[in-house]
Structure formats: C-alpha cells, structure tokens
Amino acid sequence: MPRSVLAVLVLIAFTLLPSPAAAGDIRLHVDASEVARKVIHVREVIPTQPESLTLHYPQWIPGRHRPVGQIANVTEFRAAANGKVLTWKRADADPFTVDVTIPDGCKEIEVTFDLLLAAGAEGGAQFMTVASPKLLMLNWNDVLMYPQLDLPGAAPLEELTFAPMVKLPAGWACGTALPIKGATAGVTTFGSVALGMLVDSPLLAGEHVREVPLDGASGKHRVFIACDSVAGLDAPEATLAAWKRLPGEAEKLFGPAKPYTNYTFLLGLSNHIPRAGIEHHQSSDNRLAELALVKAGERKASATLFPHEFVHSWNGKYRRPADMLKRDYQKPQQTRLLWVYEGLTNYLGWLLAVRSGLYTPDEGRDYLAMTAARMSNVKARGWRPLDDTAAAASTLFDATGAWRSARRSVDFYDEGTLLWLEADVLIRTRTKGAKTLDDFCKAFFGTGTGAPEVERYALDDVLKALNEVAPYDWKGHFARRVEAVAEAPPLDGITSGGWALAYSDKPTDLFTTMEGLAKGVNLADSVGFSVSADGLVGDTVPNSPGAKAGLAPGMKLIAVNGRRFSPDGLKAAVGATKSGGKLELLAESGDFFKTHVIDYKDGLRYPRLDRTAGKPDVLGELMGPKTK
Structure with missing residues (x-):
C-alpha cells in the first residue's frame, strides 16, 4: 500500500532477543510465589544520577483506553541506595508519580514494593494483574516504576530497557510472547527488553496448564491455557479445529504480511478473576470462567473473543490512531477514533468467528440481530452521537449497566459492528462484488514486516484507503453515521445484505444462551x-x-x-x-x-433476522469461509 506523508512508519525498536542484563538495564525482580495470598513482591534496581529521580507508575496502558494503574494497591514502597533508606515524596497532583532524593556518588537505587491483588472479581476488567490460588495473569505495568522520560537526556520509551525475572509458586509453568532466557527452581528470566514491549507482553502462569499449537511444527501461533482445574483444560475438538482455522482466515482477510513474529493467545480460566480481553502486539490477555471451554453456552458466549483480540494485532497495535500514541504511560490518550480502532475490530472479530467456525452462519446472523436490537433500544442516540461515546470512552468504560440506554455506553463496539458491516456491503454492491472490505483490510493493515511495530494514521488515511477500493463519499457517509445524532442505528448493512431485523415470540438459541448466562430475563425488546x-x-x-x-x-x-x-x-x-x-x-x-x-x-418479542425475498444474500456471501 502506498503510504501517505501522515502515515509515516513509526518503528518501535523493541529488544526481543535474549541477552545478559546491560549496564543501563533496570533489573526487575517479581516474586509471585505468594500469589495465593494475593500479594506480589517487587524489587527494581534502577541506574541513576545524583540529585533526584522522578519515577512513574504506569496508568494509561495501550488497549485500555482509560487510566487503569493499580497505584492504590501498591504498599510497602521503599527506596534505598548503598544500604541506606532514601527520602521520597509523592507528587501533589499526581498520585502515580514520586520524586526520590539521590545522594552524591550514587549510581543506582533499589526500589521495593508489594502489589496487593483484588479479591475475586473485585474491580472488574480495569485490573490487569489478577490471580486465583491456581493461576496468575501478570501484566508488567502493574509491577514496575520507570524513570520520567521527558527530562533532558532521558531514554525514550523504546530505549528504556529492563532485565525482568519472575518467581512463580512451585510446580507452576508460564506462557508469554517474550522469549524466555532461562527457567530454574521456579524462577523464569528474560533478556533485555524495551519498556514498551515488556508492558505489551503479559505473562500467564498456573498449576494446571496446556499449550495448543495452531499451525503444527511452525509454532507461529499457539494457545497457552492456565485453569483452576485440569477438567477446564479439555476443549472440544470442534473448538480446537476452529482455533486452528483462525490464523488462516486472518491471513485471507489481511494478506500474508504479519505485524508480529509469533502470536500467543493467553487464556486464563477461573471463576475468581474478572472476565476480560486485552490486546497486545504478539499476544492477547483473555480471561473466562473456569469451565468456559467445557460448557457449550459459555463457548458460544465467548466465540468472538479470540478473533477480536487477534484482529487487534493489525488494527490497534500495528495501525494505530496518531492521537492514541503517547511518549509515556502518563499522558491521556485521545480516543475519538475508537469507532475505527474498536468498532472495525468488533466487526472483523465477528466475521472471523463465523468464517473460522466458532459461530455457525445461523449464530452469526443471530448475533447481528441481537446487536441491531440492542442498538435500536439506545434512545440516548437522539442527543449523543457515536463520536461522543468514543471521545468520552474513559468515563464510560467502568460506568454501570443501569441507564445505558438513556446515556449511552461504549457503543462504538456494537454500533461499530453495524457501521462496518454497512461499509462492507456498500463496497460489495457499488463494485458489483468485485471488491470487499477484505480488500481495504489488505491495503490498510496488511503491510507489516513480521515484527511488532506501529504505523500511525489519521481519519483521512482511512477515507483515502476506502476510496482507493471503492470510490464513494466516505467522508460524508461517516460524518452522518458517526458525528450526527440519529434516532435509529445503521441497519443498511443488514437490509442491503438481503435480510431484515424482525421480532418473534420465540428467542433464538443464541439469545437463550446469553440470557441464561446473565442469570436474568431480558425483556428490552x-x-x-x-x-x-x-x-x-x-x-x-x-x-x-x-x-x-x-x-x-x-x-x-x-x-x-x-x-x-x-x-x-x-x-x-x-x-x-x-x-x-x-x-x-x-x-x-x-x-x-x-x-x-x-x-x-x-x-x-425477541430479535431475529428474516430473509428478504428477491434480494441477493450478500450477508451469507461475506460470512463464508475463505480457506478450504
């Protein structure tokens, strides 16, 4: 794809190869041996210069779209040098920042603290590091502090390097996208790695684990599972087969160029951690109930999880809105383009779930019906455009479910599915089937070099790429759909796709499954x-x-x-x-x-899709698998 001036390639030169700790590395020792007590002990050795040192605890983590740092659960914080305790003070207006007084002649300081983990599912998905007595999902941003980056002579994010190690409970094994340098006596060590890649590479560990290769001996893609029980590791063959088709279907969608070297789906299964899905360059942090792979209903409810987070490797990690790229983890991100970042990913995640076989075609249509009905019930759309839900995402993510129809929630996900389905059908109909949204995905996202890197974009770049696939007033189209208020959601993708939103007195199987898992009654329609x-x-x-x-x-x-x-x-x-x-x-x-x-x-009244007589089944065509 020709690259515009605005879309200059930004290579984040993360250090990936194992190597001895360099002189400038921050040595990070994470002791998770007491994780069953919900306590993690941290020790950092930080090279420094005399006078003072400003340390940050990360809060704006890529992929979270709001501040999530667990600074309130950091305890026993101490700084020392040459065996002497150092004075430190928290910044007046920023609880994530501390200033440490450095004595003369000091070349490094030692920082220690404990991280207290949430009890059970307390705190919800905003907590990134979570654990049960049998497993741990470790996100490194929760267990480190880093020197301020905007000081003269300070290393930028991609040059500030760490030499990390983690101690796990006896008998535990771990999986991560980071290359492992060594593992002995419960201690796993890694080579020198840049801060950006460290934060972007969570670690899943547990007593009961299983690894599932997705492409044979190549080892390019794998699933690493940790579960509270051995029974929960037993995924059915149909699910394993769909997982194995997923990388091939993604390649048909985006093309052969990859934005990663290898990719690991990390899957933590426990009833004692919050459900979540968090994207990373070369892995994803996925969390479900203990028996989610064993129970048919929970498998269907989570069918789009892996495809969604996998798509993010292309959309969100590799290609990223320019306003969401910040120099460090303390600067607020501008999230107005989340209807592209998350909305398009939600659509493509649904699409790959159907194409890979995680959903049947009927279930794929039922998913769309439920999405269309849910968005039709959001009456706040009459005063609040979709654009505003993206701009205000940091205030909406952790809002309660009550009143969401009256104030809107993070609707750029579900409405994004309808929005980009409409774009896909528009391209297909305007080009008489010669082009599809797949062509846009190959041109816009399929230019990776096989390594984790970031290429920034603006909305104009998205519009330009769409116009190169199918000339149209895309700017005006998205202005109407995204920036203007509208009494109804965009349903043209369904209707022009040969189907119509309808209602029946009998729920679909997928609706019944979702309602049952919610343990309630959904009478919204x-x-x-x-x-x-x-x-x-x-x-x-x-x-x-x-x-x-x-x-x-x-x-x-x-x-x-x-x-x-x-x-x-x-x-x-x-x-x-x-x-x-x-x-x-x-x-x-x-x-x-x-x-x-x-x-x-x-x-x-329950939502469903009914076939429209006399119209071609464009929806059925786009859902069809592209691999044999």
Whole structure:
C-alpha cells in the first residue's frame, strides 16, 4: 500500500532477543510465589544520577483506553541506595508519580514494593494483574516504576530497557510472547527488553496448564491455557479445529504480511478473576470462567473473543490512531477514533468467528440481530452521537449497566459492528462484488514486516484507503453515521445484505444462551427492561412501556399479577398480554412499595433476522469461509 506523508512508519525498536542484563538495564525482580495470598513482591534496581529521580507508575496502558494503574494497591514502597533508606515524596497532583532524593556518588537505587491483588472479581476488567490460588495473569505495568522520560537526556520509551525475572509458586509453568532466557527452581528470566514491549507482553502462569499449537511444527501461533482445574483444560475438538482455522482466515482477510513474529493467545480460566480481553502486539490477555471451554453456552458466549483480540494485532497495535500514541504511560490518550480502532475490530472479530467456525452462519446472523436490537433500544442516540461515546470512552468504560440506554455506553463496539458491516456491503454492491472490505483490510493493515511495530494514521488515511477500493463519499457517509445524532442505528448493512431485523415470540438459541448466562430475563425488546433472577430491575429503555409505568433501574420486583415474582412467571405474564392478559408488577424501591400497571399488548418479542425475498444474500456471501 502506498503510504501517505501522515502515515509515516513509526518503528518501535523493541529488544526481543535474549541477552545478559546491560549496564543501563533496570533489573526487575517479581516474586509471585505468594500469589495465593494475593500479594506480589517487587524489587527494581534502577541506574541513576545524583540529585533526584522522578519515577512513574504506569496508568494509561495501550488497549485500555482509560487510566487503569493499580497505584492504590501498591504498599510497602521503599527506596534505598548503598544500604541506606532514601527520602521520597509523592507528587501533589499526581498520585502515580514520586520524586526520590539521590545522594552524591550514587549510581543506582533499589526500589521495593508489594502489589496487593483484588479479591475475586473485585474491580472488574480495569485490573490487569489478577490471580486465583491456581493461576496468575501478570501484566508488567502493574509491577514496575520507570524513570520520567521527558527530562533532558532521558531514554525514550523504546530505549528504556529492563532485565525482568519472575518467581512463580512451585510446580507452576508460564506462557508469554517474550522469549524466555532461562527457567530454574521456579524462577523464569528474560533478556533485555524495551519498556514498551515488556508492558505489551503479559505473562500467564498456573498449576494446571496446556499449550495448543495452531499451525503444527511452525509454532507461529499457539494457545497457552492456565485453569483452576485440569477438567477446564479439555476443549472440544470442534473448538480446537476452529482455533486452528483462525490464523488462516486472518491471513485471507489481511494478506500474508504479519505485524508480529509469533502470536500467543493467553487464556486464563477461573471463576475468581474478572472476565476480560486485552490486546497486545504478539499476544492477547483473555480471561473466562473456569469451565468456559467445557460448557457449550459459555463457548458460544465467548466465540468472538479470540478473533477480536487477534484482529487487534493489525488494527490497534500495528495501525494505530496518531492521537492514541503517547511518549509515556502518563499522558491521556485521545480516543475519538475508537469507532475505527474498536468498532472495525468488533466487526472483523465477528466475521472471523463465523468464517473460522466458532459461530455457525445461523449464530452469526443471530448475533447481528441481537446487536441491531440492542442498538435500536439506545434512545440516548437522539442527543449523543457515536463520536461522543468514543471521545468520552474513559468515563464510560467502568460506568454501570443501569441507564445505558438513556446515556449511552461504549457503543462504538456494537454500533461499530453495524457501521462496518454497512461499509462492507456498500463496497460489495457499488463494485458489483468485485471488491470487499477484505480488500481495504489488505491495503490498510496488511503491510507489516513480521515484527511488532506501529504505523500511525489519521481519519483521512482511512477515507483515502476506502476510496482507493471503492470510490464513494466516505467522508460524508461517516460524518452522518458517526458525528450526527440519529434516532435509529445503521441497519443498511443488514437490509442491503438481503435480510431484515424482525421480532418473534420465540428467542433464538443464541439469545437463550446469553440470557441464561446473565442469570436474568431480558425483556428490552418488549416491555423495555431487564431483570435479574432475584427481581432486580436493570437497564430500562426510555419511553418503553415499563419506563412509562414508572419502573427504573435499582427497583426490585416482588410480585407479578399478584403472585410472587419468578423469571418464568414474568415471561408468562408478558406473553399473555398478546391475548388480553394484564401486567401488574409490585416493585420495591428502598423502603417503599408500589404496583406498576404496564400498558402493553404485544407479548414477548425477541430479535431475529428474516430473509428478504428477491434480494441477493450478500450477508451469507461475506460470512463464508475463505480457506478450504
């Protein structure tokens, strides 16, 4: 692909090859032997000069889109040199920064601290380093401090190097994208590595582990699994076969050039860590429930996880919005282009899930139906454009699920799926099938050199590449879809693809699976609210029948039509409204009770896609596998 002046190639020269610790390396010793107690001990030896040293604890980590550093869980912080304790002081307006007074003649200091890990799933996906008694997902940014980079003579991010090592509990094994220099007596050592690559290369360790090669002897792609039990490691053959097809389908999508040397899917399976998926250049940090590979429902619920994070190696890690590239980990990122970074990845992740076989075509369409319905229920779109959800991502990621329809959430993910499906169908129809979004992906993302590097881009670069594939007013198109408010989500990709969003009184299998895993009742498409298994009302769609009757998030349903609340009883009552049944809900709000009479006559409604007669099945064509 011809590269514009704005898209100058920025090579981050990460040191990957094992080597002895260099004189300028920061020696990082991480002792995780007591991880079962949720404590990690850290020791750093940092080369320095006399007078003072400013140290940062990382907070804005690439791929997280908001500050996530666990500085509140850092304890026992001390600095010393030549056997003497040094004075340090935290910055007034920045709790992630400390200044250390350095004595004359000092050439290095020792910094020690403990990291206290969250209990169970506490803190959610914002916590990057998590553990159960049987496994650990270690993200190095949580267990290090680094010298300030914007001082005269300071090494830039790609030149500041570390010599890391980690001590694990006896009998544990680990997987990571970093080349391992040596492993003995529970201690794993790595060669000199640049700070950027270190932070970009998490480590998964555990007592019960399994490695799954995805492409035979080449070793280019693999899955490394750690689980709380041996039973949870037993993925079915169909899942393993789909994983093995994934790299080939990605190559058909992006072309043969890779933005990585080798790629490792790290998969932590535990009921005692938060679920997550975090992208990295040469690996991904994936976390699911202990038996997620064994239980069919949980496998389907997580079908897009590996494809999504894998796509990020091209979109987000290799090609990255220029405003999201910062000199260090303390500068806030500008996230306005997340509808490209995450939205396009969400679409391509869904696409690869279907093409590789993690979803059947029917499940792929059911996924789209649920996405389209969910975005149709977001009434805040009437005042808040998609662009604003991306710009305000750091405030929305950890917001509660309640009121999301009224204020919007990180909708650039789900709406991004619809947005880029529409772009794909547009390209196919305008070129009469000669070109597809796959061609854009090859031109824009498929120019890697087989090593982790970053090429920055601006929106104009995206528009230019799209126009080279299929001339169109892409600038105006995305201005309407992204920057303007709209009462309805972009559904043209579905309708022009030969299908239509419809509703039935029977849920699809995928809807039933998702609803079951949520342990509640999803009635957003009928009466306009969701409710947990014990009756707690969740998100409520503005102006829906439930909202008009006075229901709101946080209320608790006590009775349905005079009978004690149960999920099945509520579904039955809503279904009976189609034949004239009443719907009266007794709800508790704080210390008060009220009966809410819902004016509703349409019964149960669940989203699905119906085939449109006389239109070509473009959707079926684009979902088809590209490898034999």
